[in-house]
Amino acid sequence: MPAAYYDFKATPEERSFGEQMVHIAASLFERFSQISGIAPVKSAVPKTITKEFPIEWLNQSFDYVIQVLPKLTEDQLSKTRFKVDFEGRPGPEINGRDMIMNIFVHVAHHRAQCEVYLLLKGITPPEYTFSDAYSSRSVRAGSMRIARSEGCQQARRATPPTIRKAATSVSGSCGLTP
Numbered sequence: 459m460p461a462a463y464y465d466f467k468a469t470p471e472e473r474s475f476g477e478q479m480v481h482i483a484a485s486l487f488e489r490f491s492q493i494s495g496i497a498p499v500k501s502a503v504p505k506t507i508t509k510e511f512p513i514e515w516l517n518q519s520f521d522y523v524i525q526v527l528p529k530l531t532e533d534q535l536s537k538t539r540f541k542v543d544f545e546g547r548p549g550p551e552i553n554g555r556d557m558i559m560n561i562f563v564h565v566a567h568h569r570a571q572c573e574v575y576l577l578l579k580g581i582t583p584p585e586y587t588f589s590d591a592y593s594s595r596s597v598r599a600g601s602m603r604i605a606r607s608e609g610c611q612q613a614r615r616a617t618p619p620t621i622r623k624a625a626t627s628v629s630g631s632c633g634l635t636p
């Protein structure tokens with residue numbers, strides 16, 4: 459995404475593109491520190507989100523997860539100790555393994571939103587692939603491609619209004635800040 463569009467949002471209610479990228483990184487820092495008990499080393503959040511900071515935070519957050527993941531103990535993975543209540547929608551208490559799955563889906567959820575942002579700006583998002591979806595390095599590479607995409611290629615098809623509507627209906631629903 460070009461730097462000029464980091465404050466772009468399809469509707470006033472949702473996060474900007476830059477805020478979405480920061481939110482992905484923040485969720486990884488928050489949840490993996492809860493699971494592991496290992497505090498992340500991360501840069502402070504600036505008052506204004508420009509292109510450089512989300513890329514820095516995404517790199518730091520994925521590096522943090524790559525560092526922490528192999529150190530998790532069986533107890534940390536299997537003990538049920540996370541209360542899930544996303545803005546008044548309580549779910550069952552879950553263990554560390556399920557929390558990892560939750561955050562894996564959470565990253566995909568916000569990346570999918572950001573693909574719509576790219577389409578609305580006439581930029582073709584990276585292709586989705588599944589074969590290497592379980593490689594944390596590959597997931598990071600995908601987020602980096604979204605964050606860095608400088609292309610102005612026209613999307614091959616027009617973005618239907620329904621996609622714009624759907625993209626705005628889930629913002630702020632995961633109980634994480636920022």
Ligand code: NI
Nearest residue numbers: 481631632634
């Ligand atoms: Ni979220």
